Amino acid sequence: MKKLLTFSKQAVLIAVPISLVISIYVNSLVTILFLLVFLPDLIKNFKKNNFSKNRKVFFVFSAFVLVYLIGIAIDILYGTANFRKSERLLPFILFPLFLLFSDALTVFEDKKTPLKIFGIFVLCFNLFLLVNLFTQTVVEYNDNSLSNKRWKKSNIKILENSKERYALFPVSEIHIADVASRPDLLMERSFKFSRDTLITRSVYVKSNDDVWLLLRQFDGNRHEGAWFHPKTARVGFVQKNITADIQKLENGWSRISVTNRVAKKANRERLQITFVDENKQYDVKGNVEYQLYVGGTQLEIGDSPSDYMPLQHRNFLEGFDRTTILNVVEGHPTYYSLFILISVLIIILFFRSGYVQFLGLVLNLVMLVLLGSKAAILTFFILLFLVLCFNFKNRDSRLKLLYVVIPLSIIAILSFSNTLNRFNQSLSSVTEKNDVVYLSTDKRIEMWKSVIDLPLLNLVLGNGNRHGYELLESSTALTLNSHNQYLEAVLCSGFIGLILLLFFVVGIFFVDFSARNNQLLILFVVLVGFNLFFENLLNRQWGIVFVAFFLSYIYKLGEVNE
Incomplete structure (x- = not known):
């Protein structure tokens, strides 16, 4: 019975991040199982009452909840309160709570096992997506009948x-x-x-x-x-x-x-x-x-x-559409690109085989370029540069692969016209004045300008989660989110919300100085913090669970290894 319970704990711990790749509905079910399986451990450990440091860390990791609650309070004042989707706050409380205060990581002899399995799973899933894309392109792409899935x-x-x-x-x-x-x-x-x-x-x-x-x-x-x-x-x-x-x-x-x-x-x-x-x-x-x-x-x-x-189309990838890559799982290119980035970090830092590292970096790079998420590609280069800086004096020959992968990455982007065009169009949106909003970057810039142009008092005090977006929609005629988590915090919860969001992102390094020695944690915070400039990651389940789970797990992993 004890072995069965241990196996159940191991299975759900591995399944939480993997299910996020496959389906958010499956992930919801797996998350519930995770909570049920580890609840007895949580209760037992709380009775010991020896978590003074972790209490402070828990407050940091759940700080985003306060950002959202401030927005709700302001909505109540405006008479526009809406509690729909408030359940999205739960992962910011539950994952830190269970991963920090239960013995979740002790179910594996090697505490890195769930991360390693996730890294390899993303590689295998990339291979599956590439095979499916090739089959779909060759067999179906120029089939004009309505039976074509396109x-x-x-x-x-x-x-x-x-x-x-x-x-x-x-x-x-x-x-x-x-x-x-x-x-x-x-x-x-x-x-x-x-x-x-x-x-x-x-x-x-x-x-x-x-x-x-x-x-x-x-x-x-x-x-x-x-x-x-x-x-x-x-x-x-x-x-x-x-x-x-x-x-x-x-x-x-x-x-x-x-x-x-x-x-x-x-x-x-x-x-x-x-x-x-x-x-x-x-x-x-x-x-x-x-x-x-x-x-x-x-x-x-x-x-x-x-x-x-x-x-x-006249050649193999002329009509390539990046949104079709993830049709088999109804995924989102931006969020799947984040899964790829954490897989890259896991493979570089946790696998000693040079063959695994090279294969993993190449497969992840190919998929990253095909998905064409501009922020993710920029993050890829930033992370590789930081890894080289952190390990500059490390004589590990495996890290020399990065000197090969970085030029290959640049060549891959320059060779694939679809992704290169996306960067060119974004550059054009930034450098040219457009009277009409056309592209995704145009829309982002329009939303950002509208937030910044709000009266200073509105920015200081906040406008509420719902009322803030009503103001934004009336000024832009765009029914989009701000595509910038920091600006959204200011828009909805004011400067206090922005401070709390920044505390959520980097506060761990001020509450626990030993976290500054956790290389993977630093890299993950950079990954999340940079992408929050271009996407509201903390508004959708893919991003919420991704950030809440990995942030808590990676911190706890560093604490256990001290």
Whole structure:
């Protein structure tokens, strides 16, 4: 029974960070099991009452809770209090509590085992994602049928074995019934076309029902389209900057199309087909039933009409879209990049095999470049530089690998145009004055300026978690978070909130001076602290559990090893 209990503790301790990679729902379940398994240890250790230092550390690691509570208090004063998602505060309390005050780390003879397993798991998962990406790209990428997973489908039913045919085009039968929502099809990819190139996106459609189609293009810059009525081959309302056309063909078929010129900063290719009730409408109101056939989605490039050319690309990665890499787990590129970064640190510091280090660094680097998270890539170089500085006098030959990996990293980024373009576009957003907000960096800058431009009194006292974002949305017309945890703390909780957030990030080194000797802890704090400038990591479960678990575990690991 004792061996079974020990095994259960080991299993859940390993599973907490790994489940975060796979699914946040699985992670929630594993976290509950973790708490249940270690609760008896926590109670027993509290009775001993000998945790004076850890009490101070616990206050540091749970300081972000106070930041959020101050925001709630201010919301109450404004009459806008909303306690939704308050449960996200629990990991900031529970993980420090259980990892600092229970004997969680003692269940392994080698206290580094859970971290080592996580590091290797991320490597294996990277390999799985790369194989899946290759298969998806080779087998499915230029498949134009609606069965292709790259088509995102909402509120429609598709029958692929339709008897209807049109030329050689793949045809799908679509049914829409009693859906009071927005039924549509969407395919999106990154692309690289010269500015002012003429692009025509079209689709072949047939329907005897009174359904309208809204055909839209989105190039990462403008989102515009036109309405069509296939039954009567009529063009409805056409939005600006595009032209629309419908050609009536044989057997009830029509070819509908929208044409636009590639704009400055355009970086995507999206064909979106929305099925609506009426002209200039964006959805279906319900109590209807439509049947239609769709086939032959097409992309034409240039001023002159061309032969049929499916939505395909001219080389292997021209149409690469970084968001599709994590489709199998519905992950987020930014947060998965953080998992990669901690894996890099674990492999460098805890594995003695040069082969494991080299393979781990290369695999992690490849995935980091493909995901294209700019902040994560910058963090990668910062961490490697710090590791070299910390170990400058260390004659360990394994660290010499870093002198090879750093140039390889730079070459990889320069060679992969998608990621390089993201950096170029960000640089352009910073150096050029843009009247219109297009790219993610543009939006971040717009949000940051709006926070800074608030009256000083608002920044000193704070505006509340909800009321603060209402102010931000009214000034920017953007329904986004601040993409900067420090600015959000000022916006919502004032300067006191900012001080508490800084205390949460670096306070451990002032409360416990011995923590300054914990190299992994220092590197992890740099990792988190730097990325908080570009992302609100502490607002989503991926970031919350990642920070709360690893911060507590790595600190405790250093304490145990003293």
